[in-house]
Amino acid sequence: MIFTTVRVERPEGTAVLTGVPVQIESASGDGERLDFADARPYDLFWLYTTQGIPLIPLRRRDVLFDEINSDPETSQPAKYRIVAEVETFEGDHQEALCERVVGG
Amino acid sequence: MPTLPSQPDTFGALQAMQSLILNECLVAGVSPFAALSASDASRYGVARSVFIGRPKDFSDAYLPQCCIWLPFDTHADTVELAGYAGRARSTFDARVLLLVDQRTDWYAAEQQILTLRDALWPVLLRHAQLGGAVESVTASEAFVGRGLCYEQVAGVHYRCFEAIWRVRQQWQVSGGLVV
Numbered sequence: 001m002i003f004t005t006v007r008v009e010r011p012e013g014t015a016v017l018t019g020v021p022v023q024i025e026s027a028s029g030d031g032e033r034l035d036f037a038d039a040r041p042y043d044l045f046w047l048y049t050t051q052g053i054p055l056i057p058l059r060r061r062d063v064l065f066d067e068i069n070s071d072p073e074t075s076q077p078a079k080y081r082i083v084a085e086v087e088t089f090e091g092d093h094q095e096a097l098c099e100r101v102v103g104g
Numbered sequence: 105m106p107t108l109p110s111q112p113d114t115f116g117a118l119q120a121m122q123s124l125i126l127n128e129c130l131v132a133g134v135s136p137f138a139a140l141s142a143s144d145a146s147r148y149g150v151a152r153s154v155f156i157g158r159p160k161d162f163s164d165a166y167l168p169q170c171c172i173w174l175p176f177d178t179h180a181d182t183v184e185l186a187g188y189a190g191r192a193r194s195t196f197d198a199r200v201l202l203l204v205d206q207r208t209d210w211y212a213a214e215q216q217i218l219t220l221r222d223a224l225w226p227v228l229l230r231h232a233q234l235g236g237a238v239e240s241v242t243a244s245e246a247f248v249g250r251g252l253c254y255e256q257v258a259g260v261h262y263r264c265f266e267a268i269w270r271v272r273q274q275w276q277v278s279g280g281l282v283v
Contacts, residue, residue, distance in 0.1 A: 011164040013141060036257045037175070039158035061164055061207075061260060079161075083259035099258055101161045 001025040003050065006064040006080070016056050019067065023048045024080070024098075032102045042099040045080060049093045058086045058094050074104040108276040109239045112194055114174075117241050117271050118156045120234040121172050121198060125154050128227045129170075131219055138166045162257045164205065168220060171201045172269070190277035193242075198269045199249055200224065206263040213263045217252065221265045228269055240273040 002024050008017040027044040034041055047064065058064075059082065066078035080098035087095045126135055137152040145151050153169035174181065180197035202220045206213030228246035249266040256262075 013163075013165045036158050036162060036255070037173075039173075040160050040162060040257065042258075061258075063164075081258050103160070 002069060004066050004068045006047075007067055008054070008056070008058065009063045009065065010059075011061070012063040017054055020049065020054050020064075021051045022064075023050050024066070027097065035099075041102040043102060045098045045100060047080060047082075047096045047098050049095075052092065053088060053094055057088060058082060058096050060085055062096075064098065071100070073102065076104065108191065108274060110278040111240070111275055112192075112273040113238050113240045114196065114273070115156070116238045117196075117234060117273065118172055118174075118198060120238050120241070121200070121269055122150065122154050122156055124227055124231060124235055125170055125172070125200070125224070126150060126152060128230075129220075129223045131223050136216075136220055136223065137168055137170055140166065158201075164260075167203060167205045167262075168216065169203050171199075171203070173199050173201065175199055185277075185281075186274075188281055190280040191274065192277055193272065193274050195270060195272050198271065200228065200267045200269050201255070202265045203255060203262045204264075207260065210263070217263045217265050221252070224265070224267065228267055234271065240275050241271055242274045243272040245270050 004024065005019045005021050007015055008020060010016045024045055024047050027046045032041045032043055062082045064080040069078050070076060071078040078100060080100050082096045083099050084097040129135065135152050137154050139152055140148065140150070148155065153166035155169065155171050158171045158173050174196060183192065183194040186193050202217065202224065204213050204216045204220065231244055234241050234244045247268040247270065249268040251265065253264050253266055254261050255264045
């Protein structure tokens with residue numbers, strides 16, 4: 001589990017927010033999964049906002065770049081894509097299920 | 105008779121397909137596929153989202169997109185020797201997959217995928233040898249693959265069309281057959 005900040009892009013390449021404080025933790029537990037006719041290996045993560053609901057609330061398909069930590073396998077900024085409906089706890093925080101592609 | 109190459113050139117054939125689609129699959133006179141970022145254009149060597157293979161890191165910024173890929177299917181890839189002199193032939197069936205975004209307006213996506221399909225078919229059917237630039241390619245032909253379909257990527261459904269582009273290659277095993 002890590003505490004960090006993320007840049008939100010919607011779609012990827014267009015930043016809509018920066019410096020969003022979040023907590024990220026692994027949700028995989030059983031190795032990488034496959035998607036897109038097995039071409040896209042990924043790991044699952046839970047992401048929680050830690051300082052309320054972002055000015056522009058997170059939503060499915062947003063791409064989040066870790067502003068502090070890099071992906072250990074690519075040495076590039078770790079990148080997460082929200083893959084399910086984001087749960088919003090009114091006035092408190094958001095929780096999002098994300099995928100991070102394995103490797104580059 | 106022209107000299108045969110000493111090996112097939114599968115990546116060259118896929119690049120020829122990519123080039124034909126980029127240059128000839130047009131809607132209102134321009135390529136309908138999304139422009140790549142400068143770094144991705146440098147990485148892939150093309151300006152628009154017509155990929156060889158399925159991108160591991162699928163991006164919503166690159167829609168509509170086209171993937172030319174070889175599936176895991178033993179029936180889609182054959183190779184045989186054609187005599188003791190060492191002439192070899194092979195055939196592969198590449199899948200040409202078009203993807204468009206249907207999240208905001210499914211009906212607009214439906215029209216878009218049909219437009220792309222109609223722009224693609226003439227390109228696939230017109231070229232008997234993928235434009236003639238790849239020495240090993242002796243024939244190319246196209247078939248309906250899955251046709252209109254859907255793909256789910258990272259929890260999102262996309263409207264798609266998939267065709268098969270079959271390529272035959274021929275080459276001469278250098279030095280002929282040996283024991």
